[in-house]
């Protein structure tokens with residue numbers, strides 16, 4: 220009996236959870252006890268970008284609630300098929316911006332590496348939804364080209380591993396990549412941008428912890444949580460392990476209509492993040508990507524929300540509201556333009 224329990228535990232690793240993610244709308248709704256007739260509006264929307272959501276994330280969704288803020292992020296919706304002016308397939312012109320396959324060098328001190336396009340979860344609002352999410356990602360050879368590129372730019376002191384999701388890669392692959400990065404004399408930091416620990420906390424396993432502890436580079440992880448319900452005890456435990464390993468933990472969210480466009484929710488999110496040792500970093504205005512217009516929140520609403528957060532939270536728990544504009548040297552802060560005070564005429 221005991222042996223059997225152990226055997227079950229061994230199969231329950233993160234890769235198995237990944238392969239067993241929900242991929243059928245019908246099965247997901249059935250599991251959540253939502254009658255399929257209550258939700259006829261998904262048909263057609265999943266053709267471009269199929270449903271994908273691991274069970275550990277599904278477990279955080281309320282049963283029977285079609286309006287659940289976590290479900291809304293992953294469930295295909297008919298509105299995705301609408302064509303809306305200004306919402307395009309590659310709003311950031313990223314498909315054009317790479318000097319070497321998988322490399323984006325838009326900002327002077329850091330480069331972003333797209334290790335592959337696969338993700339543990341498919342977020343309906345994602346600007347990468349039109350990228351080929353099934354490709355195999357970078358080869359070791361292509362990664363070496365990137366390392367050689369970075370060697371030529373002494374001002375680049377940080378490499379961001381992104382995707383898709385970099386934590387889809389195995390620990391041994393990540394280990395190889397980090398060893399290659401350690402050969403760049405001027406590199407100081409590596410940064411992971413990932414949502415995997417939110418949807419499969421078991422991804423932060425002992426081997427991954429050992430890997431981030433071993434490297435001489437400083438390690439930063441930018442999580443991607445949008446709603447306080449995404450943070451549960453298993454996730455917090457994973458973050459505690461990373462913190463103990465010396466990893467700096469930050470979070471970026473996307474401002475999403477019907478998910479977190481509410482000062483109360485954003486306050487709870489910041490508090491929950493801090494309870495998990497994470498500081499809020501960015502709150503992104505949605506990129507105008509085709510198929511995501513129903514998640515859009517006005518910039519002025521975003522500014523008003525941030526102003527409310529400033530009254531409920533300490534400054535270090537208020538994220539920076541930013542947007543991404545093609546051709547800029549950094550993310551663009553979104554700030555209220557305060558009308559100039561009229562000069563007193565006496």
Ligand SMILES: *Cc1c(COP(=O)(O)O)cnc(C)c1O
Pocket residue numbers: 323324325326329330331379549550
């Ligand atoms: C967002 C982004 C970064 C990181 O920007 P930070 O402000 O350092 O978080 C780097 N490179 C690219 C191409 C990006 O899109």
Ligand code: SF4
Pocket residue numbers: 337338339340341342345346347348382383384414415443
């Ligand atoms: S995990 Fe990130 S990159 Fe992947 S679909 Fe979600 S938002 Fe997009």
